[in-house]
Amino acid sequence: MFRGKGEPLCRKVRGLLSEYIDSSLSSEDKSFVEHHLQTCEGCSKELESLRVTVRLLHSVTEVPVPRSFTVTVPEPKRGSAFGPASLRWLRPATAIVAIALVVLLAGDFSHAFVNNAGVNSGSNATYIQLAPSYVATEQQTMVTVPGVMGQMSLATAKAVGYTNYNVLPSSPPSEAATQPAPGVLGGAGPSGAGMIAPQGEAGVGWPLRQIEIGLGAAIFVMLALIIVSRRQRREKAHAR
């Protein structure tokens, strides 16, 4: 801003003026600056203007705080297992369980889970179409193989490679249910393709109904928890 005579020297001195004002220069630098200032009017003016600027800044006083900035910590939740934080998972979990239940029920009503696959019994393969609720899985269907002692599951017999086996009947839930549709079951030759007997409820092989009941109960409990926690939150907000 203020022109000096020896520009490179002036530039060096001006770089030190701020520290000179704050009296933080070494004695060597200080005497160098002071010597230069005696001969350079531009740098002297520069120093004076900087001093006034710093004095102006020093004259600025602190403004009082408009309010207190003390920190308030929320009170710990007292003995409630149904606090909003602890039950944050509840809503999505309920939704997931509800969706699972709907899928199971839909599958159950449309008999999508029923095993109605056929039984391949060698060259005399016979497709046995039974009513869905009477169909058992290959794991549950027991067979005997000629020349082999004992029984094994149909799945095992297939896995081992036996094509000639006799399917053992198992006890049907009702007499009518065990009767295959006329014309459907046929061609059971000497090789012994047999009827697959019903086993277990709905012929699914896993406790579908129990799972459905369990999921329904879980949804009921979860909904109750949601209602209780919501009521507690409302009461808290009201108390505040």
Add this chain to the structure above:
Amino acid sequence: MDEQELISRSKDGDVDAFNLLVEQYQRLVYNLALRMLGNAEAAEDASQDTFLSAYKAIGKFRGGSFKSWVLRIAANSCHDKQRVARRYRVVSLDTLLLETDDLPQSNNTESPEDYALRRELGRFLSEGLAHLPEDQRLVVILSDVQGLSYDEVAQVTGNSLGTVKSRLNRGRTRLRDFLLQREELLPSKFRLNK
């Protein structure tokens, strides 16, 4: 209770002890925020954020100057606020500066003319500070307005001593140039180029 004990208790979760520290430093923090941001409301937010962050992070405080530590958090908080203000261009900081009642010194014997003069000068200084780059502004405020030593400024900003000195020199020169350019608007007794 001395500061070290208050810090120790705060680390153990004693919020009352921490609030005693807040009361001790809130004026310093608020004034830094006010001069960095140029807006009282933003300065309040930044100050509150500073003490909340400090309370959460007190366990990480490893000794040294608590004042420098809390001012460093305040500087970061101001930096965040300025970044958000720049991104969303909420309001220009230069406009906001005119709203602040930034008055140096006041006493009961002051004449209305002196009051007006002082107020005008405060406004010029605020405008001048707002024209400085953020890093220079922080150093100038910490050193010349809040009276911190070079070492303390270096701790707050996390810069070397050489960087602090260089930024202070450039900041002061820049502010001086700003005031010189508007010298005809300055009260005669405060003119720099007499």
